[in-house]
Amino acid sequence: MSTFTERLWKHVAPIWEKTHQHPFVTGLGDGTLPVESFAFYMKQDYVYLIDYAKIFAIASTKAHDLETSAKFAGLQEATLNGEMALHRQYAERFGISREELEATEPSFVMIAYTSYMLKVAHQGSLAELVSAVLPCMWGYWEIGKKLAKVEGAMNHEWYGEWVRTYSSEEFGELAAWLIGLMDQLAEGKSEQELARLEEHFLTTSKMEYLFWDMAYRKEMWPC
Numbered sequence: 001m002s003t004f005t006e007r008l009w010k011h012v013a014p015i016w017e018k019t020h021q022h023p024f025v026t027g028l029g030d031g032t033l034p035v036e037s038f039a040f041y042m043k044q045d046y047v048y049l050i051d052y053a054k055i056f057a058i059a060s061t062k063a064h065d066l067e068t069s070a071k072f073a074g075l076q077e078a079t080l081n082g083e084m085a086l087h088r089q090y091a092e093r094f095g096i097s098r099e100e101l102e103a104t105e106p107s108f109v110m111i112a113y114t115s116y117m118l119k120v121a122h123q124g125s126l127a128e129l130v131s132a133v134l135p136c137m138w139g140y141w142e143i144g145k146k147l148a149k150v151e152g153a154m155n156h157e158w159y160g161e162w163v164r165t166y167s168s169e170e171f172g173e174l175a176a177w178l179i180g181l182m183d184q185l186a187e188g189k190s191e192q193e194l195a196r197l198e199e200h201f202l203t204t205s206k207m208e209y210l211f212w213d214m215a216y217r218k219e220m221w222p223c
């Protein structure tokens with residue numbers, strides 16, 4: 001018997017493969033990514049994470065046991081003060097102030113992405129919420145591991161810190177925890193329910209791709 005996340009992995013493989021080949025992602029590894037695209041990404045990602053942290057808070061209220069509730073509360077804290085500190089550090093290097101970072105005008109891809117996750121978080125079950133946020137964590141872990149193997153990527157003057165963060169053992173453990181929770185929550189669910197979880201997972205995986213692409217092209221609203 002294979003696990004539910006093995007099923008997800010099989011179905012998402014072509015989307016993730018396309019993501020790994022995107023010039024933003026390969027450029028993070030080999031250093032060819034234009035630094036202006038990276039700065040654009042950091043700003044959009046900062047406002048993305050403001051929403052994302054709220055989704056962890058919702059997950060904490062929907063948790064079925066105290067341990068899971070505490071873990072999500074901790075994740076909200078880690079996002080606001082850990083992951084976003086990385087962004088604040090980068091912004092400082094770029095000469096972008098905290099106020100400017102926080103006042104970033106959201107791109108339409110960023111709004112579409114977080115709005116989808118927030119909708120699922122508010123309206124769906126905990127299993128649905130986890131299926132929608134899983135590509136962010138699992139996907140970054142896969143990218144982090146891949147880029148860490150690229151010669152010089154860990155020590156690159158701009159992107160090294162990013163690669164070290166998302167390939168770290170600590171981050172891997174977090175991703176593994178969420179994958180385990182997804183499998184646990186999928187247990188005993190009907191095929192109809194599992195199909196809904198898979199749909200969320202595939203949708204946000206595609207959103208991840210779009211996020212890289214939006215940042216690479218520095219794409220804002222067309223009008």
Ligand SMILES: Cc1ncc(C[n+]2csc(CCO)c2C)c(N)n1
Pocket residue numbers: 045048049052075078079080083135136137140208211
């Ligand atoms: C577009 C986008 N997708 C995924 C992540 C990664 N991420 C989002 S929340 C979280 C948990 C810990 O803070 C992690 C690792 C990101 N930053 N930006």
